[in-house]
Amino acid sequence: MDSKNxxxxxxxxxxxxxxxxxxxxxxxxxxxxxxNNITSGRSSMLVEDFLVFCDCTGISPLEFFHTEGTLDEVIQKVEQDFSGLDAHYKLLLSSLIHSLSQQSPK
Structure with missing residues (x-):
């Protein structure tokens, strides 16, 4: 996420x-x-102030950076790329994803 975002x-x-x-x-x-100085780009926000902002607005820092649509866009791109693969590569990729999901901490 850049400063404008x-x-x-x-x-x-x-x-x-x-x-x-x-x-x-x-x-x-x-x-x-x-x-207003922050959102207009005239000033920058310190990390400490960012955490206070999150507290004041009832949002976690993780929620702040996880914007609506971001994950959906990634999934759409993966689906597009996946659909262009032949069956052999689809099976390999599916097996890899399954293996990674079994090793990933929940």
Whole structure:
């Protein structure tokens, strides 16, 4: 996620939760223009402030970075690539995925 997407994600979360930038900025212990400066690109956010933002908006850091559609786009691309393979490679790839899923921690 680049800085532009990071700023857009902040705005998206605020909009989804019907929260004003100024209100959350104050909840975070900053001036009411703090988040506006972040989302406009005039300032950067410290990691500590990012964690406070997550607390104030009720979102985990993992949820912040896992945006809707990201995984779906990856799955779509994999399906497209998979459909172009011949049957032999499809079986090999399916076997590999199954093997990896058995070794992956749940």
């Amino acid at each position: 990071f700023r857009e994600r902040i705005s998206q979360i605020l909009a989804q939760r019907n929260l004003a930038e100024a209100r959350v900025s104050i909840m975070m212990g900053h001036s009411k223009s703090y988040l």
